[in-house]
Amino acid sequence: MGVREGFEELYGAAPEGVWxxxxxxxxxxxxxDFNEGFVMPLALPHTAVAAVSRREDGVLRLHSADIEGPVVELRVDELVPLTNTSWAAYPAGVVWALREAGHAAVASGADIHLASTVPTGAxxxxxxxxxxxxxLALNDLYExxxxxxxxxxxxxxxxxDFVGVPCGVMDQTASACCVEGHAxxxxxxxxxxRQVPFDLASQGLELLVVDSRVKHALGDGAYAERRAGCEEGARQLGVTxxxxxSYEELDGALERLTDERVRRYVxxxxxDDHRVEQVIALLDAGDVRAIGPVLTDGHRSLRDDLRISCPELDLVVSTANASGALGARMTGGGFGGSAxxxxxxTDVDTVTKAITEAFAAAGYTAPRVFPAVPSAGARRVA
Incomplete structure (x- = not known):
């Protein structure tokens, strides 16, 4: 059942639109990202889809096709940060943030039905x-x-502020602003x-995502601890x-730091900021294959300095590179997830088979492998 049909079944009327x-x-x-540096994401073909209609009574009704449970009913004027630990905190938090930012129209409420093909915990x-x-749906409906x-x-x-996860702005910006065929x-x-052309197919290349099937939760404190360590490093170095x-100043900066953990994070x-600049320069020069070693170098840094990798992700990277990949790295918040x-x-099948067999030999859950096709950002679809 599609989200439009699901919405009608739940709420008894057609939605005003689908996004x-x-x-x-x-x-x-x-x-x-939270260090005010550089990132380079691309949007996936996998999406969260929402069928939405406005209300006039201040009630917010939320339902997910992907999670067992009834419609969650809340009042917009009673939304309070850090009180909801369910999936509904994410859309409810957006309504709260819009209202806090002075967009009073959303206080009249909405009916929302959601479905997603984006793998969770990956x-x-x-x-x-x-x-x-x-x-986006509320922005369009409430103009x-x-x-x-x-x-x-x-x-x-x-x-x-509402859910309580201290993420940077990269994920939301990628989802809202990416353009098809670009990073x-x-x-x-x-x-x-800046939209950087990233047409791998024309170069005879593919970027694979390998979901390790190891679930992670950024709310467990590990992410926050590293963020605090980065902030402490900035404080000790006298920068905001x-x-x-700068990368040229790095060695001298590290000599001034006494805490080994903070030094690694810095x-x-x-x-990694420098690696982003390297990748952009290579893409601008048309030398796409040369970004492979930069990706692998990034993984070493995430594994050894930030220490957010895990055995499954390390196995993906080492196996991929040993079986002919141009480069590989874990991606995202770490402690599981994807590479x-x-x-x-021409090497997709060979590399995929090698990774799958390596996981089986290690006794790990079989990974999920799919191509990352640079796709469009958020949009209205119906």
Whole structure:
């Protein structure tokens, strides 16, 4: 059953419209966004889809086709941060954030029915897709006039302040602003964006996503601990954010840090910002294959300095590279989730088979492997 039909069955009338917002995979630039650095995500074909209608009585009704349970009914004027731990906190948080930002029209409420093909717990921003699709639908229905970057910021606030996850703005910006056939270069300081052509098919290449099937939860404190460590590094170095430490200054900066943990975090963030710049330069020069070693170098940094990898993700990267991939790295918040693998189109089957067999030999759950086709950002679909 589609979301339109599901909405009608739940609420007894057709929705006013249907919207979609994609998940994302991050090509390069991890844990750099909250340090006001650079990231380079691309939108996936997988989307959260929402059928939505306005209400006039201040009630917010939420339902997910993907999660067992009845319609969640809330009052917009009674939404309180950090009180809801269910999936409904993500769309409800967007309504709260819009109202807090002065968009009083949303206080009249809405009926929302959601379905998603973005894998949860895979590091592909299923939560950001839910937030952005809700924000876009309400923006259109209530004629709020907000831009994609503004919707991303409000969605980030929903996740930070309402749900309680201290994420940066990359995931929501990718979902709201990506363009088909491109990767998005986002400067997380001024939120300027550049669409970088990333047409792998024309080069005889594919970017594979390997979902390790290891679930992670960023709310468990590990993400927050690393964010706090980065902030402590910036404080000790006398800068507002680690973005202000150039790659050329890195060695000298590290010598000034006494805490080994903080030093590792700083080294990762400054070097990953540099890797984003390297990838952009290579793509601008048309040398797509050369980004492979940069991806693998990024994985080493995530594994050894940030220490957010896991045995399954390390196995993906080592196996992929040993079986002919051009480069690979884990992507997302870590402790599970997914890796990206850059391969020649002719080697997709070989690399996929090698990874699957390596997982079986190690006794791991079989991974899910699919191509990351750079896709469109959030849009109205009906």
């Amino acid at each position: 979609a917002a994609p998940g994302r995979v991050n090509l390069i630039g991890e844990y750099t 590091g592909l921003s299923s939560s950001a897709a839910l937030e952005v699709v809700t924000a 709020l006039g907000l831009t994609g970057p503004q919707l991303a910021r409000l969605s980030q606030r929903a996740e930070n 998005l270069h986002l400067d997380c300081r001024d939120l300027s964006i 954010h680690l973005r202000d430490v 080294r990762h963030v400054v070097s 990206v693998v850059l391969v020649e189109s």
